[in-house]
Each structure stands twice: as C-alpha cells, then as structure tokens.
Amino acid sequence: MDNAELLAGQDDEAKQPVRLLASFPSSMYGDMVVRYPYQEVSDYAYAYHEAARRLASTFSGRPEDDTILMPFLMLYRHAYELRLKHLAAYLAGVRRRYREPSTADLEPANVQQRLRFEHGHRLAPLLAEVQEHFAALSLPSDFPASVVETIDLLHEADGTGMRFRYAHQLPDTQEQTNFPALAAILDDQLETLAVVEDYVEELFKYVPDDYTY
Template structure:
C-alpha cells in the first residue's frame, strides 16, 4: 500500500481553514490524555495549538467584518484591506486582547452580537498567560512555578472558547449572505430606474 497520497494540502486554503486545522490537531492531541505522568509533555503544545487556532479565527473574522462594513459604504480608511492587514501584522500581531477588542468593535458597528462575556474572560486569561504569542513555544516565557492543572476542565474551556470565537465568523457569513441579497435588490431597482429614465428621455427627445 502506498502512503504517498494519504495526506493532502491545498495551497489556497484560508486562515479560517488553517485555524480549524490547528483546532483539530489540538483536539486529537488532547484525546491522547490518559492521566499518566507522561501526559505532562502535551500541555504546552496543546495550549499553543489552541491559542493559534483562536488567533487565526479572530484575524479572519476581523478581515471579513471590515469587508462587510466597506460594503455598507463605511468610508473609514482604517477598514481598507491594506490598513487591516497592516494593523494585524504589525500592531496587533499575536495579541489576543487587541484582536478581541477590534472584532468586538466591528461587530458593534454591524449591530451584531459581540463575543460573550464568559468567553471574553477565558480569552482574557489566555491573553494574560501569553501576551506575545511566545509563552507556549519558548522556555523562560512563563512564570517559574509548579502548577497542577485540571486538564479535562482546561481542555473543555479551550474547546468551547474556540467554538464561540469561530461562531463569530458564522454570524458574519449569515450577515454577508443577507447583505448580498439586499445589494442585489438594490442593483435591480437601480437598473429599473435607469431603464425607465432612459425610456422617458428617448420618448420626450425623440431618441438620443
């Protein structure tokens, strides 16, 4: 049996898709937990995978929310694609707190529900534990303490937090679909009005 085609990669996948892939990887690794001492080695890798999944999900939702605001004719220059990309890459970078704040700002502007407070508290704790996105990937970035952790509860909280965060994108997609329908109706009305105007003009002027 050939193993060459058992895993495939698509170069065109979005950050939303990549976010889901990190989330699935975290879940699979977490599923190996059996309550034995050897499980200690999976804690930080799992935290890193969940954290990056959440970060990518937030960034993808921010990009999409800014697009929806532009389509609503919001002329704020900070909503332009290059401005959003620049802000995420150079200003917010890996800051969960800054990303949550910006996404909530967009959701409020679109009159959509912001991230729930309970989820916000988990995200805040994650941001405080790893402000720069490096605490779970390099040594010396966390406090030099000894901790006992209720892993099942931690994993459940992270799993739910990712789910709620990703749901923001689902809400935005539903808004986008409704917006598409509205814009299509608006285009049809504009076309009808233009056709009526041209018809009346030609009738009154005897042609063009």
C-alpha cells in the same frame, strides 16, 4: 534586476514544491497527507484546532501526559490567534460592504497592516479589533462574554505568543490543572468564536447591495 524580473523570480519560486514534503511522495491514501496551496487563514485556524483536539484526546491521566501540555497550549493559542485575525478581516469587510464603504481604516490593505504588523501575535489587540467591528455593526446580540473571558486568560498567560513556545518564559510556579476541564473550555469557546462569523453572515445574508470585493 528590474521589478519585472524580480516579480518573475518570485512567481517561479512560488511554483516550486516544498522540498521537505515533496521528498516523501505518496500515491496511496493509506499513508498520504495533502498540503493544499490555496488554504486561507480560517483553514489554518481549523487545522490548529483539530490538531489540539487530537492531542487532547491522547490524555490518559498518567504522569507522562505532562509532556503534552505546552504543545497543546501553543496549538490552541495559535488557533485562537488565527481565528481572531480571520474574523477581524471578515467583520471589517461586512462593515465596508454594508455600513461604511468610504472608511479608509476598513480597506483590506489597512486591516491587514494592523493585523500583521501592529497587533502581531498579541491576542488582546486582536480581540479589541474584532469587538470594535462587531459593535460598529449594531447587531441585536452582544459579543460572547465567555469568549472574551477565555481569550483574556490566554492573553494573560501568553501575551506575546512566545511563552508557550520557549522555556523560562512563564512564571516560576507550578500549577496542577484539570486537563479535561481546560481542554473543554478552550474547545467550546473557540467553537463559539467561529460561530460569530456564521451569526453575522446569517443576519446580512438577505441584505441587498451591489458591492463587489
């Protein structure tokens, strides 16, 4: 099989519906959810954030609420990871567009190589890359310290992205946590992280250039 045949096969596979979802078709809004084919990383970050919020909203202070803690943490941690990856790519693009058009490390393929294969699921190096790009833009405001503090806590608790997902990965201790306070902090700081992109976009909105992505 040559490359053309291989690519054609991949294209055909990409056009096949997800059988798990297509097996339960719906034409009524009352029972329908939709998976859109062109969602970006930021859309997935928002979806995990929204799912975590909805799960947190079920908390009622009863013993059975203990069962939502690990799924809740996993959803929020993944939302932070995806938000950081999206923001890193965005800030690298702003640097390339307005500051350093010839820097090889800022080329999209090189950025994605670092995000996917060097940093992987680890929040600390993802945050470091975001902070590096943010600092290189020489902006009038500092990167939010409260976001850094929250991500540091998340990374300390789950540095690999596996500790909230599998049993026996966390320390052999027992913590009694104020869940509404925890949920509020994770929600507020993820919102703040998302606003960083809006802040940068607003600053560069009227800067003239002829750059084409």
